[in-house]
Amino acid sequence: MNRVVIVSASVGAGHDGAARELARRLTDHGHTVDIHDYLDMLPGSAGRTLGAAYLRQLQAAPRTWDILLRALQLSRPFAALVCLLFAIAGRRMLHAVRSADLIVSTHPMPSQTLSRLKAKGRVTAPVVTYLTDMSVHRLWVAPNVDLHIALHGVAAEQARRLGARRIAVTGPAVGPAFRPVMNAAERRLARAKFGLPFEGRLALVVAGSWGVGDIADTARDIARIGLATPVVLCGQNETVRRRLADSGEGIALGWIDDMPTLMRACDVVVQNAGGLSSLEALATGLPVITYRCLAGHGRTNAAALDDAGLVPWIRDRDGLTAALTAEPVRAPLSTLCPTVALDGEMTHRETVPVTRSRRRRRLAIVAASTVAFLWLATVGVSLAVAGGFQSVGPASRRGGSVYVLVAMDSTKPMSRSTIEKLAAVHGAAAVSTKALRAQPATVRDLAKAGVTIVNAADGAPYETGVFTGRASIGQVAAGVAAVTGRSPRLMVSNGELDAIDVGIVAMHRERIIVPAATVHCGAAMGHGMKGVILVESTGDCDLEATLDALSAMASRHSVRQASIEELAA
Structure with missing residues (x-):
């Protein structure tokens, strides 16, 4: 029996969802699994503050997130400065992964911290990054990570271009409950559970656990086209749920615990971020489309999913009209279970050369000061103006x-x-x-x-x-x-x-x-x-x-x- 430590980050539900599914599969294979939240490893309340600031940024100044991702992608020195900040979680990370036989990260931040610890020789267990997104930005690829697991050849090629040493392509970490509906009777029962109309086509609008983005406009466009009734999943965004309920344009739902049944009740999924919900919908056998996608990772994921032939990126209402009645995309995903790659990694150990720098602390301070100044001058100002x-x-x-x-x-x-x-x-x-x-x-x-x-x-x-x-x-x-x-x-x-x-x-x-x-x-x-x-x-x-x-x-x-x-x- 091996001990596996999975480190996620609770900035949206996708990273945590992948971590839980990987843990379930590894446990079924006889391993002991612990899951940790990277935000809890940051000093004091910094983790919760970071999560709240990210949510506020997506709500109030989404374009700044797009600009930041582009800067990280285009500038290797700037990305290196940002990566130095993740050293502050090193001590708590070491405590969490002590005596682990395998460490799996489902978010870029813990991957960067683990890479630094590997470079210092303080972590010797294999480290694997599970790429939860179809698009791969620079922070996803850490130099000393032993293996990157990608969802598709498109993501694998992006990781390879950014310097990933070893890459495996596997199927997505989606639970077995996400399966196609068996018959009309099961769909009718699923609709009854959520109080949805029995007749007509239903378009499920998803926007992650936070319910961010132009989901009200998406619902309005679907309702006015008239080919489907929008069922809008608002997640934790109660303000948007109430606004949609008052408008009468579609059916507004809050937080849902039974997503597999809800998806089997619907006919098509409209999403804006390209995260876990897209993969769950594909596993359910539903056609999935991207519409009014989020800035930053929403756009890059939309492009990657479109390139992979999995989810078309719809950019206008004319395209939406045709997509609402389209058949599911049959583009194949790998059938290889991620745990097969993880099991193999526990027997594959590479020695990472230990590097030391006498200027490390000074560089970390400069990096923290630079990034903090840039954030305050751009994102911080935008948030202050919105407030x-x-x-x-x-x-x-x-x-x-x-x-x-x-x-x-x-x-x-x-x-x-x-x-x-x-x-x-x-x-x-x-x-x-x-x-x-x-x-x-x-x-x-x-x-x-x-x-x-x-x-x-x-x-x-x-x-x-x-x-x-x-x-x-x-x-x-x-x-x-x-x-x-x-x-x-x-x-x-x-x-x-x-x-x-x-x-x-x-x-x-x-x-x-x-x-x-x-x-x-x-x-x-x-x-x-x-x-x-x-x-x-x-x-x-x-x-x-x-x-x-x-x-x-x-x-x-x-x-x-x-x-x-x-x-x-």
Whole structure:
């Protein structure tokens, strides 16, 4: 009997789910298995803080996660600096893996810590990384890990390019409960268990245990296509569950303990992250599609799953229409059980040369300081803006009012009647550099009519760029002042700004508006909208009709239509 230690990280349920299934299979093979959470190995409350910050980042500033992953993928030195941070878990990791015959990691962070301990000679047992994702970024591949287990040849090739020494391709670690439905009677019982309609096609929308991403928009798109009823799994996100339940667009479910039965009740799975749920759905025999995927790992997983021929990546509503009635993909996955590779690894030991560096502690301190500074200047600032620093964020909807902000179209002037309608509903106009250059007379007419002018920099809403876009904040501020005689007091952004952006905005004495919702001109209005509503007015849509619809919605729900000037105070 061998002792196996599995180290996961509770940042989402996918890594933990794979760890539990591997433990079950290894136990069936006669091994003793212990599972540890890497977040518990970090000093003090750092692990829980890290998990909460990651969730907040995905919710409030998802593009920063995409930027961070790209930086790690493109820059080996930056990735090396980040990896040095994982040394702080070394002592507790050593305690957890003492006397282990095999160590398995299901998350990049423990893999990096174990690799450093192997390099020092403090861990001698074989270390295996089980790649839970179809796409492999640089942190997944640690230099001193003995074996990387991949789910498909696409993932194996990505790991190989990043320097993985030995790779095995096996089937996914999915429990036996995830199997195809046997007959119509079993499907009917499964639907009855969750109170789902017996007739019609059901599309299960999954977004991980945290329920992050554009799942409300996904449900709305599916419902309006009319080929299936969306069943939205919101996980622990009770706010989204209540919002979906109020909208009436589909069926909103909270945390579910019996996923195998729920999947057998449905006909197709729509996912946004490419994690464990995708593999479980494939094992259940359901067609799976990626739609409105998450930034960062959601996009890379979507591309890898599409390349593997397992899950098509749908990028628009036309593609979604066809995919909702598609047959399951028959692309093969390996039938080799992961435990076969793990059993073999316990008899395969390689000696990793011990390396020592007298500058290790100094480098670790420099790495920690650099990464902390970059995080605070980018992600930290975005989170602070979303929370109210120098801004009026989505929290403005708690005031019980709606503030209409129209993104000015640079391709055509706004008619006199539309300007009067916008003024009548106490609306504001978001003016970009392009709109200011193309339509200065319209900007002047809007200001004369009493419509508040809001700085949109180089887009509505503005989002930060590494080298571009920043100058446009000042260009619009100066241009609006020259045209109207008054500088704007507000700037609209999606909340993804860095310290430089916030400094420029503060220099122009503006506050940042983060819209609570964005709607397309001509689109149907959602239920109970509050806060700042950004209306995108492009093309030949009827903006006046959209403003009337917003007013009608506010009246139905007894929501006050207020002037956005109130938020500048």
